[in-house]
Amino acid sequence: MPQTLLVTGATGFVGRHLVARLLADGHTVMVLSRDAARARRTLGSEVRVLDRLGDIAPDTRIDACIHLAGARVLGQPWTAARREELMRSRAAPAAKLLGLMHRLERPPRALLVASAIGWYGKVAQGADLPCDETAPPQPGQFQSDLCAAIERDAQQAEALGVRVVRMRFGVVLGADGGAYPPQALPARLGLGAVLGDGRQPAPWVHVDDVVGLACFALAQEGLSGPVNVVAPETPTQAEFARALAASFGRRVHLRVPAAVLRLAMGEMSDLLLAGRRVVPAVAAEAGYAFRHPALAPALQALAAQMRA
Structure with a gap:
């Protein structure tokens, strides 16, 4: 049935794809954006754009909220100021959503929040063992602490009877944004590289399956708690690099030593050098059918889009 949905982070890579799908499915979409004019240009006239949630009347019907907002984790060095910004860029919109839920005469039935597989952090042993949604966080590791804070904020909505789904994203691949284009360009030029020893697991997911999940x-009333948003097939980083290069008819000849990445990136290098073999156990048990379960065909399809 058509629903009224409120989305934060709607102008981002995942947000654009999700809003387009929601509109195509006949839903009414409201978005919270600091730049309303840009949001309208990006998302189209069918979307109601708000720059403050205080404009929403208490008797407004909102069936579900989807919280995708947050500054990009991989990019600028994780200085103290940058860590604070990464936390604040997620916590501030979450607090506004919670405040809205308290004001509404009828709170939303569901809240979907974008977390990440960084929740699982890195471990000294067993990184190649299957890691499902029951695995604990790793306190003291920033990527894990960030995800734990995101999910803790979201879970406050449960006190209002809201069903909270904590979506732990792997590396999201899509031809028009996210992690894929910066990796595809060097691979296309024959400059793809193995990072470190290349044995670290590299969980990924196609943007179609992020939107699909x-x-x-939203449709599965009995689904709540953490959900790993990753494809069933988890390659090593070396396997990923070779499959990416092969999708452009290239091979991988380069290797970047781990020490170089750690020197250049500090703790942020863990995003590239450390990983867990995260599996989508909850999605599989709930009956979700992945559109892109295997890496090589997914990369071939994305390469074809890049060449088109």
Whole structure:
């Protein structure tokens, strides 16, 4: 049935794809954006754009909220100021959503929040063992602490009877944004590289399945708690690099030593050098069918889009 949905972070890579799908499915979409004019240009006239949630009347019907907002984790060095910004860029919109839920005469039935597989951090042993949604966080590791804070904020909505789904994203691949284009360009030029020893697991997911799982979670009233948003097939980083190069008819000849990445990136290098073999156990048990379960065909399809 058509629903009224409120989305934060709607102008981002995942947000644009999700909003387009929600509109195509006949839903009414409201978005919170600091730049309303840009949001309208990006998302189109069908979307109601708000720059403050205080404009929403208490008797407004909102069936579900989807919280995708947050500054990009991989990029600028994790200085103290940058860590604070990464936390604040997620916590501030979450607090506004919670305040809205308290004001509404009828709170939303569901809240979907974008977390990440960084929740699982890195471990000294067993990184190649299957890691499902029951695995604990790793306190003291920033990527894990960030995800734990995101999910803790979201869970406050449960006190209002809101069903909270904590979506832990792997590396999201899509031809028009996210992690794929910066990796595809060097691979296309024959400059793809193995990072470190290349044995670290590299969980990934196609943007089609991020959107598909979000819509699936909205429809499944019995689904709550953490959901690993990753494809069933988890390659090592070396396997990923070779499959990416092969999608452009290239091979991998380069290797970047771990020490170089750690020197250049500090703790942020863990995003590239350390990983867990995260599996989508909850999605599989709930019956979600992945559109892109295997890496090589997914990369071939994305390469074709890049060449088109």
